[in-house]
Amino acid sequence: MKEGRLIKKFDLNKLLIYFLLIITAILIILPILFIFINSFKGIADFTKNVFGLPHEIQFGNYPLAWEQGNFFRLISNSLIITIISVAALIFLGALASYPIARKKLFGGNFIYVLFLSGLMIPPQVIAIPLFILEKKLGLINTLLGLIFVYIAAQLPITVFIFVGFMRGIPVEIEEAAHIDGCSNIGTFLRIIFPLVKPAIATVSILGSLNIWNDFFYPLILINTRENMTVTLGLFAFSSFFRVTFTNLFAYMSSMIIPMIILYLVLQKFIIKGMTAGAVKG
Amino acid sequence: MDKNKQKFLLYLIILPAFLIFLIFIIVPFISGLFISFTSWSGFNEIKFAGFKNFIEFFTNKNAYSALGRTLWLTFVIVIFQNITALFFAVILEKKIKGKDLFKVIFFVPVMLSSIVVGYMWSFIFDPMNGLFNKLFTFFNLSELAKINLLGNPKLALYTIIFTLLWQYTGYTMVIYIAGLSNVPPELNEAGYIDGTNNWQNFKYITFPVIAPAVTINILISVIGALKLFDQIYVMTGGGPGRTTESLTLLIYKEGFGASRLGFGTASSTILFILVLIISLILLTYLRRREIY
DSSP, rough: OOOHHHHEEEEEEEEHHHHHHHHHHHHHHHHHHHHHHEEEEEEEEHHOSSSSSSSSOOTTTHHHHHHHHHHHHHHHHHHHHHHHHHHHHHHHHHHHHHHHOOOTTTTTHHHHHHHHHGOOOOOOHHHHHHHHHHHHOTTTTTTTHHHHHHHHHHHHHHHHHHHHHHHHHHHHHHHHHHHTTHHHHHHHHIIIIHHHHHHHHHHHHHHHHHTTTOOHHHHHHSSSSSGOHHHHHHHHHHHHHHHHHHHHHHHHHHHHHHHHHHHHHHHHHHHHHHHHHHHTT | HHHHHHHHHHHHHHHHHHHHHHHIHOOOOEEEEEETTBBOOOSSOOBBBHHHHHHHHHHHHHHHHHHHHHHHHHHHHHHHHHHHHHHHHHHHOOOOTTHHHHHHHHHHHHSSSSHHHHHHHHHOOOTOOOOOHHHHHHHHHHHHHHTTHHHHHTTTHHHHHHHHHHHHHHHHHHHHHHHHHOOHHHHHHEEEEETTHHHHHHIIIHHHHHHHHHHHHHHHHHHHTTTTHHHHHHTTTSSSTTTTTOHHOOOIIIIISSSSSSHHHHHHHHHHHHHHHHHHHHHHHHHOOOOO
């Protein structure tokens, strides 16, 4: 009698849990699906039939969004900015972290703390002076101007991850290299750099996502149509005269779909990288 | 001599990263502090104004309401995001069929750009053609269908908070799952043998072990909420009226719209002090709870 009640209660719990999980999963997928499906409707079809599948599949929204929204130019801008920034972050970040993590340098700890203080400076805190600075340096409206800012803005978390990881490498490995006559730089290049591959993966994933998805820095630093990133491009496109909802959906889907495909292919890697960055502290 | 050369080289390899960080973060940060004590508009002569901007900030209703609103939305987001995430993390840590699939799905919004998410929900909440409107109309609930979730001064802020939870709870959850995987199952079993129930086990065994994950998650969600900008900017632009205007939006409007650089940077300074104080309090308080 007692046991029977226990089993029943357990099943009910499980049912409830699945119900909650499925509802939440639907809540997450449905909005994305809504944008995607409606991107294949004409505007008339959309206003009459928001929920359903398109009465007649129209691909017309896509060429319009791509052409008027300058989509491919802006996607390449975003790609260039992200790739160069992340490459520089890995290289410069690892280089700078090595002496901080492994060597007793005068001022080394101060430099580390200064880097970490950057974690507490939101973009809006420096926005106004940064705009003035970039204008003075002639970097406003350039991809290079954004690249510098992204490297600088992502360095704190990058250095934090690299230093944490490098401190975990046994000293003996390095000492052995020194005894064998390896210089500091040689040890770094031959021993440390290959050993921090997991940290490099974390830095690349975190950095790429943060930079690719950023909207605020392009908003304040870029105002020419050719040099926008794809996020700012969406904002600009949405304010064009006569751009309809369905046109915008096509633009948004063009941003979302590659991202989701990439995510599905690399999901284990991405989730691990994103959590490692947070938990390593 | 060789040793000195080696030392010099070590400083040299820090230099490139350090210079970029110095020029593009530290220099703007310090000049911002400086500008906040002036009445500069970007064009006129730079004149020292003392604490005028700061006094104005705390006497200007728009400014101090933006500060209060920022604190309130941060509080709401942190509480809901962490409770929901921890709840789902505990569920998905158990042996449940399809848990990996749910984890993957819940993490999808983290991948999307905040501005895409902002637009997406704007369309869904759109009072004319939005999903919500049509749904309520379909069920003949015309009173509910008339509610403009982003146009209503009382609801707009919470609508935005909802979209934020939608986007970032998955991230918080995944960090909690990583923390939960550190709980040795023997500990829970030992608890059961001693006669504890599920809740007691969670409170006395699981929660202390995941304390580092709690610290990092609260910190991430606090800082994330304090610097929230994109979603508000594209969903309401701070409106209706100024009912969703956060500190970040105020800074943007003052600095880039009204060209009041002194007042804008003073607001920036206040935002920074806020982040600093809250982070330090949280770190000292939460770190004390950690057992490792």
